[in-house]
Amino acid sequence: MGLSLMTAPDPIQPAGSTGASPATGGGHPLVTQLLEQAHKGNAQATNELFPIVYEELRTLAARFLHNERDAQTLQATALVNEAYLRLVGPSQAPWENRAHFFGAAATAIRRILIDHARTKTRDKRGGGRKPVSLDQAELISTEEPERLIDFDAALEKLAAIDPQKARVVELRFFAGLTVEQTAISLGVSPSTVARDWQFGRVWLFNELRSSGDAAP
Amino acid sequence: MSMPAGDPARFSRAEEIFFEVAGLSPADQAAAIARLAGDDEPLRLQVRSLLDSAARVGGFMEQPVLGKLFDELTSDSRAAAEDDELLGTTLGSFRLEKRLASGGMGTVYLAARSDAQFDQRVAIKVVKRGMDTDEIVRRFREERQTLAQLDHPYIARLLDGGVTPDGRPYLVMEYVDGLPIDRYCDSRRLSTAERLKLFRRVCEGVHAAHQSLIIHRDLKPSNILVTAAGVPKLLDFGIAKVLSGTRDVTHTAETERRLTPEYASPEQITGGPITTASDVYSLGVIIYELLCGVRPYSFAVRTTDEVRRLVCFQPPQAPSEAVPTRAARLRTSTGPRPGSSQPGAPAPATGPGTDAPAAATVDHPRTRGVSATRLRGQLRGDLDNIVLMALRKEPQRRYASAEQFGADIGRYLGGMPVQARRDTWLYRSGKFVRRNAPAVIAGGLAVLALAGGLVLRTQQKAEIERQRDQVVAANHRLDETRQFLVAILSGAQASGRGPSATLSEVLQDAARTIETSPPADPLTLASVKEAVGTALMTLGMTDKARPLLESALAEFSSQPPESDLRIAIETELAQLLYYEGKAAEAEAPLRQLLDRERTLRAGAPSARQGDLLNALGAVLRVTRRFEEALTVQQQALTVRTAVHGAASLPVAETLNNIATIHFSAGRFAEAVPPYEQAMAIRTARLRPGHPMILGINLNLGLTLSRMGQSDRALPMLREAVDNWQAAFGTEHPGVVIARTALAQGLRKAGKPQDAVEVLTPALQWQEQHKEVSATARLATRANIALALADFADCPRALAAITEIRSDAAAQQLPRQLAVQLLESLITLCDRCGLPEDKAKAQDALKQLQDAARQAEVAKPPPASPTASPATTPK
Known part of the structure; x- marks a missing residue:
């Protein structure tokens, strides 16, 4: 019992009024359409979805940057959720439908981060950069833009060998999806996701360690 | 060393080997790699490199x-x-x-x-x-x-x-050179006991601050650093306020925004008065996380509504249940970890909001050197209770101080009974209350919030009222349950029973109330029925329990057969057969449930699997298939030890049941050690006089009396009768069992008159209560008759035995009791000179013994209706 408390989805209050988004609550008709088509397996729809999601996330992220307090409590999932609500609206769409949105969001977040890291390294070091070796238990963080760029390269490499593992990492690490959500998003079992995540994480860590050691 | 890119085949071969050997010891790993990779040197190197990385991967990528x-x-x-x-x-x-x-x-x-x-x-x-x-x-x-x-x-x-x-x-x-406590524990792979010891010291520190009237208000792992020497240091009393004087409620809103919601107490979320109990709550969240690797709540979306909904209204899962289901196969944690990771150099945290906790749930238990199953076993019971006590929604129901919190952990570590209890007002049917706790809390919180509102600003007052309205709307079903609970309790008053109403009276009233004014919501109705039915069953009122449980099953029929709810209620029904004395009929459903449970858990040991095996063992014992029963109970013992730990109450129960098998098979001496082990566990874990201790008392007393050790046995049995009556009143089947056991002991000790005296009130009670089965009644009469025969009250004994044998229920008597009756009858006939009757009795005895031989019977087992509370359903 007590589950009745869990049913109603909580609306997210937009934190400021930038007016950057289309009608609040109504969603973005094109996005809804694209999502439906993506769900039916239309790859072109997925491609068209990405720039819209990317723009929205960038706008949101920028807006949060002007409101320090919100930025501190902001998380990947919350950001993506909010972007979703603004673009798609508070529909009771099944997660399967939303999965494509989150897929696009993960890639978008990754790109925003890498762009930011590139800008930063250019600013700091005038374009040049040294590979950094990873030690135990260190975080990939934007405090170390070089590391993030290396990480991105390693992830690209993983994607060339095992695209699914790279996708799992993208969804979990960049969009903050849980194993279950990732599983739904990719249409595979949670145990597969868990395994891919375990191995992907170790592989990436290993890759970064070796490339750091062997860097020219 | 890295694999040439674009070679998926080699990549997946490395992956396969990696997973194959990841769980092995380093020595075995080397051999396994050699075997699996053959002479492919680059592959071997790649796998070794990956394993090395797995060991060092630490917090890498843990946080989105x-x-x-x-x-x-x-x-x-x-x-x-x-x-x-x-x-x-x-x-x-x-x-x-x-x-x-x-x-x-x-x-x-x-x-x-x-x-x-x-x-x-x-x-x-x-x-x-x-x-x-x-x-x-x-x-x-x-x-x-x-x-x-x-x-x-x-x-x-x-x-x-x-x-x-x-x-x-x-x-x-x-300057504290240390790691946040969660990272410290994980990096050192501290065991549960080591984590608890460290946490006790944290409690000491918090208590010291409380004694100086300082509340921390923002306790979280990143505010507790642990030095290399293992000394915890509390940091950052950034929003601490001196209790005396400067408490200023107008700043609660500001505080609320700054605090870390993951560790904030309900009163902090709602803007209620902050006390030392708020820190006790945060400590509860911290130890929860340290023990099971996840926090009680994770916020998918960190809006105020979401945080409030979870923290204020959602009861937390017990830590044992929250242990992530998939055991980490690597030696490291592999999921995004919530909380406070800071890279590189350890640093004193700088205040609330420094770390942005992750919303993602943790998918794997954190590294602590035990399997998830084992960890769950460690946490279940006392540790669950301790942690949940600290996490109670109502401040006044938590530990009164951080010191007491720490002291209870100390008791746990010392193997002493802990103070934390689940809410067990209705003892077994405490389940009922627990299940409906949110309703009770919701009601209570609204009141609490209103009380706080008197001193709050208007804006906050409006917010609280809005909250209250939300609660009222959202909790209609729970409210109904609560009303029902209140109706039962006040019903006991109304029906004139007064405050001294016994549990069985209250429950019988409850059963009636369900009929007369049922809750409207079907699921509420079902769980109320299940709870009350189970409680009635445990009290032996099987005829009242059955209709409730059956209709609860009907309500649950919309649930899929493999759902937890369905298996739970069907388990209760199978156990009901046992309680109804139809043990043989329970075997098939129990075996079927076991299969379903094994499928559901993919063969992993579970608490319910242990329960089912235990119940099946009890059933097999009653049907006198002792060796099978023993095998099944040994399995139950293995499962329960794995799930609950060696010194747990479920293990004590199975030990008791193993002993009872030996007892039933007449191997009294073999029964004594497991009884004593069970006794030791229960004495350590339960308060003195607890019914489960009495049960063992009874069984051990009976066994000793069978072994002729009357001097040890009789005081034990007398004590059992007294305690049982004190605990349950005279109206409990346990009292009859205790009296029967005592009577048997008395007969054995050559005091048959005393035995009759002890049994007579039991029989009177049974005769006044129609719900007691005819067989149970007859068994008591048979025991009285046997005692009468002992002291050569020839005519009375003869009349009694004849009457018993002509009773319709006689066929249902336990075979051993029937055998004893016949043997006694033969002796009596001899004594009274009734050769024809003696011959008839001898024939009957022969038939019975032949039948018994076929069913492979050992020595005479107990003549009691049932000597042990063999299956104490959870």
Whole structure:
């Protein structure tokens, strides 16, 4: 019992009024359409979805940057959720439908981060950069833009060998999806996701360690 | 060393081998790699390199990156640029050497004494520019004053304070070179016991602060650093307020925004009065996380509504249940970890909001060197109770102090009974209350919030009222359950039973109330029925229990057959057969349930699997298939030891049942050790006089009396009868069992008159209660008749036995009792000179014994209706 408390989805209050988004609550008709088509397996729809999601996330992220307090409590999932609500609206769409949105969001977040890291390294070091070796238990963080760029390269490499593992990492690490959500998003079992995540994480860590050691 | 890119086949071969060997010991790993990779040297190297990385991967990628982005973009790009101007400068007599961390309130630097008299390193916290409103300054002044009052080995000391040249306040604090407690525990792979010991010291520190009337208000792992020597240091009494004097409710809203919702108590979320109990709650969240690797709540979306919904209204899962289901196959944790990870150099946390906790749930148990199953077993029971007690929604129902919290953990570590209990007002049917706790809490919280509202600003009052309305609307079903609970309780008053109403009276009233005014919601109705039915069953009122349980099953029929609810209710029904004396009929459903449970859990041991095996063993014993019963109970023992731990109550139950098998098979001497082991566990875990201790008392007493040790046995049995009556009143089947056992002991000791005296009230009670089965009644009469025969009351005994044998229920009597009756009858016939009757009795006895031989019977087992509370359903 007590589950009745869990049913109603909580609306997210937009934190400021930038007016950057289309009608609040109504969603973005094109996005809804694209999502439906993506769900039916239309790859072109997925491609068209990405720039819209990317723009929205960038706008949101920028807006949060002007409101320090919100930025501190902001998380990947919350950001993506909010972007979703603004673009798609508070529909009771099944997660399967939303999965494509989150897929696009993960890639978008990754790109925003890498762009930011590139800008930063250019600013700091005038374009040049040294590979950094990873030690135990260190975080990939934007405090170390070089590391993030290396990480991105390693992830690209993983994607060339095992695209699914790279996708799992993208969804979990960049969009903050849980194993279950990732599983739904990719249409595979949670145990597969868990395994891919375990191995992907170790592989990436290993890759970064070796490339750091062997860097020219 | 890295694999040539674009070779998926080799990549997946490396993956296969990696997973194959990851769980092995280093020595076995080497052999396995050699075997699996053959002479493919690059593959071997790749796997070894991956394994090495797996061992070091630590916190890598544990936290989704975005939280960090915003942390960094705000503190770095805006404040840090300004603050970095301070690097290299001196404040007071300290030179700022390195920035340790930035947070919502300021930046923390590592600093050293500039006069270099001696090497002293300190942490200096400087208020961020742009944040230095009057209020923050005031807060800092407060912190300075309050911290200065604290001098405790587990609390980071405040050394000095001042104002920077550009007018920003700063604090000089003891520099703590350590790791946040969660990372410390994981990096050292501390065991559960080691975590508990460390946490006790944290409680000590918090208690010391409380004694100085200082509440921390923002306890979280990143505020508790542990040094390399294992000493915890509490940091950052940033929002601490001195209890006396400066408590200022108008600042609650501000505080709320700053605190870390993951560790905040319900009263902090709702803006209620903050007390030391709020810190006890946060400590509860911390130990929860340290023990099982996840926090009681994870917020998918960190809106105020979402946080409030979870923290204020959602009962937390027990830590044992929250242990992530998939055991980590690697030696490291592999999921995104919530909380406080800080890279590189350990740093004193800089205040609330420094770390952006992750929303993602943890998918794997954190590294602590045990399997998830084992961990779950460790946590179940006492530790669950202790942690949940600290996490109660109502401050006054938590531990009264951090010290008491720590002391209870100490009791657990010392193997002594802990104070924390589940809410067990209705003993077995406490389930009922627990299940409906949210309703009770919701009601209570609204009242509490209103009480707080009297001193709050209008705006907050409106907010609270809105909340209350929401609660009322959302909790209609729960409210109904609560009303029902109240109806039952007040019904006991109304029906004139008064406050001394016994449990069975209250439950019988409850059963009637369900009929007359059922809750409207079907699921509420079903769970109320299930709870009351189970409670009635445990009390032996099987005829009242059956209709309730059956209709509960009907309500649950919409659930899929493999659902937990369905299996649970069907398990109760199978056990009901046992309680109804139809043990043989319970075998098939129990076996079927076992299969379903095994399928559901993919063969992993589970608590319910242990329960089902235990029940099946009990059933097999009653049907006298002792060897099978023993095998099944040994399995139950293995499962329960794995799930609950060796010294757990379920293990004690199975030990009791193993002993009872030996007893039933007549192997009394073999029964004694497992009874004694069970007794030791229960005595250590339960309060004196607990019914489960009485049960063992009874069984052991009976066994000893069978072995002719009357001097040890009789006092034990007398005590059992007395205690049982004291606990349950005379109206409990257990009292009859206890009396029967005592009577048998008395007969064995050559005191048959006393035996009759002891049994007569039991029979009277049975005859007044129609719900007692005819067989049970007849068994008592048979035991009386046997005692009568013992002291040669020939005519009475003869009449009694004849009457019993002609009773319709005689066929249902336990075979051993029937055999004894016939043997007794033969002796009596001899004594009274009735050769024809004797011959008839001998024939009957022969038939019975032949039948018994076929069923492979050992020595005479107990003549009691049932000697042990064999299956005590959970």
